[in-house]
Amino acid sequence: MDTLLSLRVFCAVAELKSFTAAAERLGLSPAMASKHVMHLENRLGTRLLNRTSRHVSVTETGTLYFNQVWQMLDGLDEVEAAVSNVTVTPRGTLKLSVPVWIANTLIARMIAEYHLRYPEVCLDMDFSGRIVNLVDEGFDLALRATAPEKLDPGLIARPLTKIIFHLVGSPAYLARTGRPTKVADLNGHSLLLYSGMNANGSLTIDGPEGQETLKFQPVMRSENETMLHMAALEDMGLVFLPALMIQPDIAEGRLERVLPNTLSFSSTLYAVYPSRKYLSAKVRTFIDFISSQPGLCPAIENEQ
Structure with a gap:
């Protein structure tokens, strides 16, 4: 057989x-x-x-x-296509690990457009927020917003765009506690804390007068940006969130940026995958598609 x-x-x-x-x-x-x-x-x-x-x-x-065999078969198809000069149609399940905040209308629109172009690809998207083991767990690709030194050196990481994070709070919260006019005013403010930040709520920034260390009062800690986002909308405190996630809230007045000229920072969004050797058609086309979207970068950069 x-x-x-x-x-x-x-x-x-x-x-x-x-x-x-x-x-x-x-x-x-x-x-x-x-x-x-x-x-x-x-x-x-x-x-x-x-x-x-x-x-x-x-x-x-x-x-x-x-998890091992499908990678081998994808690679074999790519090699045969290269030898015979035949284009391989992307097909099969594309298993992705993505940040929670990627789940928004803009990205959904992009995913729908990708599906129209490549209808034989089924997207299996993991929004758990954890750092998965791509090889052992059978993931094709991960999207990660992080610093380069935090990436696994055994993986391939292709930078896609800059993600801007803003400090925001609801109008009701800011009316109750006072709108900060300088960095020092943030000391003691309630902070909805992402798990990757210091658990005690301290944050060192480069302010107008040099480095300053702020001491927030943590009121919630979570790895789930969606929960932090909803808590901010319920007037619980301030939170750092990606511009891509909060654009509609800022435009419609549900959230306000706090010290916008001082307290914003950026992180690079990477496409991370196990190997560039025999990269499958479904992975290659998805990375190329996302990186070519004009709506992704301007939507973020215009918030600066």
Whole structure:
């Protein structure tokens, strides 16, 4: 039996959770698709899929196997296309790890446009906010806003754009506590704290008069920017959030920028992936598409 075809069948079944759907994609009968998976299981001496009359699920071993095999198959398709000068159509599941704040209308519009161009790609987006292990967990790509020194040196990181973060608060909160007119006025203000910041709420900045250390009063700490955003809208305190996330709130007066000429900072948004060797069509086209979007950078930079 053709082991390479068996690998393709297994990956299709694992992705679609269906022998029938996988067989239809590959032009096989469901019975033949089942035989191909059994061929692999016999060859490996382990079960890759759990099967019932209604459901197919991937075993723990099958998940580890799938995460390695699909990368090999994607690479093989790319090599064959390069040799034969044939364009590979992006297809399959593109598994992404993205920051929570990426979930907004602008990005959704971009994703929809990408889907129109490449309808055979299914986007599987993880918004957990944690730093995933791309290889071990089978992710194709991660979008991360961070400093270069915090990136894993074993991964490829392509810079996409600058993300601007502003300090904001609700009009009601600022009316209650007073609108700061200078950096020192921020001391003692309630802060909705992102988990990556100092837990005690201290922050050292380069102010008009040199370096200054501020001491906020933390009232909430979370890794979820959406929760911090909602808390700010409920008048709980000040918060640093990406401009991309808060543009509508500022435009409609739900949030106000605090000391806009002093308290903004930027971070680079990177596309991070395991290897540039044999980069699959779905990963390559997604990175190229996002990096070429004129709406992404201007929407951020115009807030400065």
